[in-house]
Amino acid sequence: MLRSNTMRHRELPLSADSSNLFLKVMISIAVFLFAVTLAGVLSINSMLVNWNSSILGSLTVQIIPVNGVDKLKAKNETIVQEQRAVALLEAMPETQKVTPLTDAQLEQLLKPWLGDDVDLSNLPMPRLIDVKLKKGAEINFMTLAEKLATVAPQASLDNHKLWLNKLINFAGGLKMLALSILVLVIGITSGAIFYSTQTSLGLHKDIIEILHLLGAKDTYIAQQYAAKTALLGFWGGIVGVLFAIPTIFVIAHLAQQIEGGIINEAHLSWGGWTAILCLPLFSMLVAMQTAYYTVKRTLEKMM
Amino acid sequence: MSNTPIIEMENVSIRYGRGPEVLRNINLSLQRGSFHYLTGKSGAGKTSLLSMMYLAQKPSKGSVSVFGNNVNFANRNALAMFRRRIGVVFQDFRLLEHSSAFDNVALPLRVCGMDEREIRKRVTELLKWVEIDRSTSAITSTLSGGEKQRVAIARAVINRPDVLLADEPTGNVDNDIAPKLMKLFVELNKLGTTVVIATHNENLIKEFRYPTIHLKNHSLSIINPEDGDEYAEI
Numbered sequence: 001m002l003r004s005n006t007m008r009h010r011e012l013p014l015s016a017d018s019s020n021l022f023l024k025v026m027i028s029i030a031v032f033l034f035a036v037t038l039a040g041v042l043s044i045n046s047m048l049v050n051w052n053s054s055i056l057g058s059l060t061v062q063i064i065p066v067n068g069v070d071k072l073k074a075k076n077e078t079i080v081q082e083q084r085a086v087a088l089l090e091a092m093p094e095t096q097k098v099t100p101l102t103d104a105q106l107e108q109l110l111k112p113w114l115g116d117d118v119d120l121s122n123l124p125m126p127r128l129i130d131v132k133l134k135k136g137a138e139i140n141f142m143t144l145a146e147k148l149a150t151v152a153p154q155a156s157l158d159n160h161k162l163w164l165n166k167l168i169n170f171a172g173g174l175k176m177l178a179l180s181i182l183v184l185v186i187g188i189t190s191g192a193i194f195y196s197t198q199t200s201l202g203l204h205k206d207i208i209e210i211l212h213l214l215g216a217k218d219t220y221i222a223q224q225y226a227a228k229t230a231l232l233g234f235w236g237g238i239v240g241v242l243f244a245i246p247t248i249f250v251i252a253h254l255a256q257q258i259e260g261g262i263i264n265e266a267h268l269s270w271g272g273w274t275a276i277l278c279l280p281l282f283s284m285l286v287a288m289q290t291a292y293y294t295v296k297r298t299l300e301k302m303m
Numbered sequence: 304m305s306n307t308p309i310i311e312m313e314n315v316s317i318r319y320g321r322g323p324e325v326l327r328n329i330n331l332s333l334q335r336g337s338f339h340y341l342t343g344k345s346g347a348g349k350t351s352l353l354s355m356m357y358l359a360q361k362p363s364k365g366s367v368s369v370f371g372n373n374v375n376f377a378n379r380n381a382l383a384m385f386r387r388r389i390g391v392v393f394q395d396f397r398l399l400e401h402s403s404a405f406d407n408v409a410l411p412l413r414v415c416g417m418d419e420r421e422i423r424k425r426v427t428e429l430l431k432w433v434e435i436d437r438s439t440s441a442i443t444s445t446l447s448g449g450e451k452q453r454v455a456i457a458r459a460v461i462n463r464p465d466v467l468l469a470d471e472p473t474g475n476v477d478n479d480i481a482p483k484l485m486k487l488f489v490e491l492n493k494l495g496t497t498v499v500i501a502t503h504n505e506n507l508i509k510e511f512r513y514p515t516i517h518l519k520n521h522s523l524s525i526i527n528p529e530d531g532d533e534y535a536e537i
C-alpha cells in the first residue's frame with residue numbers, strides 16, 4: 001500500500017505534532033490494559049474448559065427417602081418421585097441413557113459401609129439415578145435442579161457439580177465483562193486517534209491545500225498519516241506489552257496462592273502468550289486503519 | 304473534440320460568504336494553445352477568476368468546465384487528475400516553507416507516483432534553468448523572494464502541464480529575469496500549453512504581444528493587441 005517513494009518523502013511534518021506524545025502514552029496504557037485483560041480472558045477460558053469437561057458426560061441424581069410414620073407409604077412415595085425424575089430426565093434432549101439403580105445394586109454399593117448383616121429393607125434407602133449425557137451436551141445444573149424440584153421435591157443433584165456450575169456461570173459472566181473491556185479499550189483508543197488526526201488535519205490545512213492543488217489524491221495524504229500513526233501504534237504497543245508481562249506474572253503468582261486449587265487450572269497457553277506478544281502489531285494495525293479512515297472521511301468534506 | 308475549449312466558463316459568478324459578487328455572469332472560453340494576459344486593478348478579481356480555473360473554488364453560480372468536463376459533476380479523484388494537468392504559480396507562492404527547493408519542485412511528480420530517479424533528473428535540470436541550482440537543498444523559508452518565485456514557477460511547469468496559470472509571476476523577480484521567465488512561458492505555449500498570466504507588468508505586455516482578459520466592474524472583456532488604443536490603456 002505504501003510506495004517506497006511516498007514513504008521517504010513526507011511533506012506533512014507530522015512527527016512534530018504535539019499530540020504524538022499524548023497518543024503514544026494513550027496507546028501504551030491501552031495496550032497494557034488490553035494485554036492484562038486478554039490474559040484474564042484466556043485464563044478464564046482454560047479454566048472453563050477444565051471445569052466443563054469435569055461436569056460433562058454424566059451426572060447422578062439422588063432421591064432422598066421420604067420420611068413418614070407409615071413406612072410403606074413413605075417408600076412408595078419415594079419410588080413415585082424417582083419415577084417422575086426418571087421420566088423428566090429421559091425427556092431431556094441432552095440425555096443419552098437414564099438408569100435408576102436397582103435395590104440389589106444399591107445394596108452392593110452400601111455393603112462396604114454397613115456390613116453384611118444389616119437388613120436394608122428396613123432402612124430408608126436413597127434411590128440413585130445414573131444419567132449418561134450425549135457427547136458434547138451441556139446442561140445448566142441450576143435449571144435442572146429447579147425442574148427436578150417441581151416433580152420430585154426429594155431429588156438432589158450432585159453437590160460438587162452444582163457448585164462448579166455456579167462457578168462456571170460466574171466465570172462466564174466475568175469473561176463477558178472482560179471481553180467488553182477489550183472492545184471498550186479499542187473504541188476509546190480509536191476515538192483518541194480519530195480526534196488527534198482531525199486536529200492535525202486542521203493544523204496542517206495549508207500544506208494539505210497545496211498538496212490537493214498540485215493534484216494529490218486523498219490517499220496520498222492519508223498514507224502519510226497512516227505511516228506516522230502506525231509507528232505510534234507499534235511503539236506504544238511495545239511499551240504497553242513490556243509493562244503488561246511482569247504485571248501478568250504478579251497477578252498469576254497472587255492467584256496461585258488462593259487455596260483450593262481452582263485457580264491452578266487457569267494458565268496461559270503458549271498461544272495466549274503469542275497473542276499478547278503480537279499486540280504491538282495489532283495496535284499498529286488499528287492505529288493505522290483509524291488514521292487512514294479519519295483522513296479519508298475528513299478530506300471528503302473539502303473541495 | 305479538438306475544438307472543445309480547454310477551459311470554459313458559462314454565466315459564472317463568484318462571491319465570498321455573504322459578500323457582494325466579485326465577478327458576475329462571466330463567459331469565457333480558452334482554446335487549446337492560446338495565450339492570454341489577465342489584467343485589472345488590485346481587487347478586480349484576477350485571483351478569484353484563476354482560482355476557479357485551477358479548481359481551488361467552485362463558482363457560486365454558473366458552470367466551469369476543464370478539458371471538457373463540468374467540474375460541478377466531477378468527483379474528488381477526477382478533480383485531482385485535472386489538477387495534475389494544470390500548472391499554477393500562486394500569487395503568494397504557496398511553497399512548503401520547511402521543505403527544500405528540490406522537494407518543492409519534485410512535489411507534482413511525487414503526487415503522481417513518478418520514479419524517484421526520473422524525478423531527480425528532471426528537477427535538477429529545471430532548477431538549473433531557473434538559476435536555483437546553487438541552493439537546491441536549502442530550506443525554502445531561507446530563500447529570497449525572487450528565489451521563491453522561481454521555485455514556484457519551476458514547480459508549476461515541472462509536470463509539463465496542459466494549462467499554465469500564473470498569478471503575477473514576475474512581481475517579485477528582478478527586472479532582468481522577468482523576460483527570461485516570460486520566454487519560458489512563451490516556449491511552453493509554443494509546445495501547446497494554454498497560458499494565462501495575471502500581471503501588472505506593462506513592459507511585458509508591450510514586449511510580448513498577446514490578447515488580454517481585462518476585469519473591470521465585476522465583468523470581463525477581451526482586448527486584442529490590434530485594438531491599439533485600448534490595449535495601450537491597460
Ligand SMILES: Nc1ncnc2c1ncn2[C@@H]1O[C@H](COP(=O)(O)OP(=O)(O)O)[C@@H](O)[C@H]1O
Pocket residue numbers: 319322325343344345346347348349350351352
Ligand atoms: N478568501 C476571500 N474571502 C473574502 N473575500 C475575498 C477572498 N479572496 C478575495 N476576496 C475579495 O474578492 C475581491 C477580489 O479579490 P482578488 O480575486 O484577490 O482580486 P485581485 O487578484 O484582482 O487583486 C476583493 O475585494 C477581495 O477582498
Ligand SMILES: [Mg+2]
Pocket residue numbers: 349350351394470
Ligand atoms: Mg490577486
